[in-house]
Amino acid sequence: MTRTAIQKPDYEAELRKAGVRITRPRRIIVGILTDTEDHPDALEIFRRAVAIDSSISLSTVYRTMKLLEGLGAIHRHAFEGGPSRFEQAGGDHHDHLIDIETGDVIEFKSDRIEQLQNEIARSLGYDIVHHRLELYGRKCKVK
Amino acid sequence: MTRTAIQKPDYEAELRKAGVRITRPRRIIVGILTDTEDHPDALEIFRRAVAIDSSISLSTVYRTMKLLEGLGAIHRHAFEGGPSRFEQAGGDHHDHLIDIETGDVIEFKSDRIEQLQNEIARSLGYDIVHHRLELYGRKCKVK
DNA sequence: ATGCAATTGCAAATCGTTTGCAATAATGGC
DNA sequence: GCCATTATTGCAAACGATTTGCAATTGCAT
Ligand SMILES: [Mn+2]
Ligand SMILES: [Mn+2]
Ligand SMILES: [Zn+2]
Ligand SMILES: [Zn+2]
Numbered sequence: 001m002t003r004t005a006i007q008k009p010d011y012e013a014e015l016r017k018a019g020v021r022i023t024r025p026r027r028i029i030v031g032i033l034t035d036t037e038d039h040p041d042a043l044e045i046f047r048r049a050v051a052i053d054s055s056i057s058l059s060t061v062y063r064t065m066k067l068l069e070g071l072g073a074i075h076r077h078a079f080e081g082g083p084s085r086f087e088q089a090g091g092d093h094h095d096h097l098i099d100i101e102t103g104d105v106i107e108f109k110s111d112r113i114e115q116l117q118n119e120i121a122r123s124l125g126y127d128i129v130h131h132r133l134e135l136y137g138r139k140c141k142v143k
Numbered sequence: 144m145t146r147t148a149i150q151k152p153d154y155e156a157e158l159r160k161a162g163v164r165i166t167r168p169r170r171i172i173v174g175i176l177t178d179t180e181d182h183p184d185a186l187e188i189f190r191r192a193v194a195i196d197s198s199i200s201l202s203t204v205y206r207t208m209k210l211l212e213g214l215g216a217i218h219r220h221a222f223e224g225g226p227s228r229f230e231q232a233g234g235d236h237h238d239h240l241i242d243i244e245t246g247d248v249i250e251f252k253s254d255r256i257e258q259l260q261n262e263i264a265r266s267l268g269y270d271i272v273h274h275r276l277e278l279y280g281r282k283c284k285v286k
Numbered sequence: 287a288t289g290c291a292a293t294t295g296c297a298a299a300t301c302g303t304t305t306g307c308a309a310t311a312a313t314g315g316c
Numbered sequence: 317g318c319c320a321t322t323a324t325t326g327c328a329a330a331c332g333a334t335t336t337g338c339a340a341t342t343g344c345a346t
Binding site: 063084 | 332335336343
C-alpha cells in the first residue's frame with residue numbers, strides 16, 4: 001500500500017507547479033518523505049533531516065509539512081495520544097490499525113466499509129469530504 | 144442515541160463506587176453531563192458550570208473529565224482540529240458524522256461496519272480494543 | 287552577477303491540557 | 317454534631333506540540 005512503483009510522487013515537480021521555491025531544506029525533507037515506509041512524526045522527520053544537514057530547523061519541518069499537506073502531497077494523521085504523523089499521498093486510500101502495545105501502524109483497506117460509509121452519509125443527507133477510520137488493538141493469540 | 148430513559152447513568156453512584164468524594168464541583172459537572180444532548184468540550188462544560196457556581200475552575204473540569212473517563216463513565220472524542228469533546232458513556236456504541244460547515248455532530252451506527260472491522264482486525268491477527276470512525280462531510284442538495 | 291521576494295533559523299508565543307502547592311472541604315469515627 | 321484526616325480544590329505556573337515574528341539568508345528571474 002505504501003510502496004508501489006508508479007505512484008511515487010515527484011515532490012519537486014509538485015513544488016515547482018505550486019510556484020514555491022525549491023530550497024535545500026525542502027529538498028531534503030521531501031527526500032526523506034519519498035523513501036519512507038512508515039508514518040513518522042515531525043520530530044522524527046527532523047531527526048532524519050538533521051542527519052543530512054544539521055542546520056535544518058524543526059520549524060522548517062513543520063512549515064514544510066503544512067505546505068505539502070496544503071498541496072495534497074501528504075496526509076496528516078492524528079492518531080490517539082501522540083503528535084501528528086505523516087505519509088505521502090498519492091497511494092490508494094487506506095485506513096489504519098494501530099497496535100496499542102507497540103505503536104505499529106498497519107494499513108488496510110475495505111471497499112465494503114468505504115461503500116457503507118457513503119450510504120450512511122447519504123442517508124443522513126451528507127456528502128463525505130473525508131473520513132477517518134482507526135482500529136486500535138493488540139495481537140491476538142488465535143489466528 | 145444520546146437520549147434513552149433507561150441508560151441515564153447515575154454518576155453519583157459511580158463516583159461513590161469508585162471510592163472518591165462527592166464534592167460540589169463534581170456534582171455540578173456530572174449534573175451538566177447528565178442532561179446534555181451534545182458533545183461539549185471542557186471549556187463549554189466549564190461555562191455551563193460557572194453559570195451554576197462561579198467558583199468552579201477549569202482545572203477541576205479537566206480533572207473531573209479525566210476521572211470520569213478513567214471510570215468509563217464518559218467518552219472522550221478528539222475530532223479534527225478542535226479540543227476534546229465529551230459525552231456520557233452507557234448508551235449504545237455509535238460513531239459520528241461531523242458537519243464540516245457547522246461543526247454539528249450527528250450520531251450513527253452500523254452493525255455491518257462494526258462487524259467488518261472485527262473481521263479485518265482478526266484477519267490481521269489483532270483483537271480490537273477500541274476504534275474511531277468519523278465521517279466529515281457537508282450537507283448535500285440531493286437527498 | 288544583481289536585486290528582491292520567499293524562505294529560513296531562532297526565540298518567543300500559542301493552544302489545550304496538566305500539575306505543584308497551599309488552602310479548603312468531604313467523610314468516617316467519636 | 318464535632319474533629320481529624322485526607323482528598324479535592326483554585327490558582328498560577330509548567331507542559332508538549334505546533335505556530336509565528338523577525339532579521340538574516342537564499343533561490344531565482346532578470
Ligand atoms: Mn498509511
Ligand atoms: Mn456521540
Ligand atoms: Zn477509509
Ligand atoms: Zn463504531
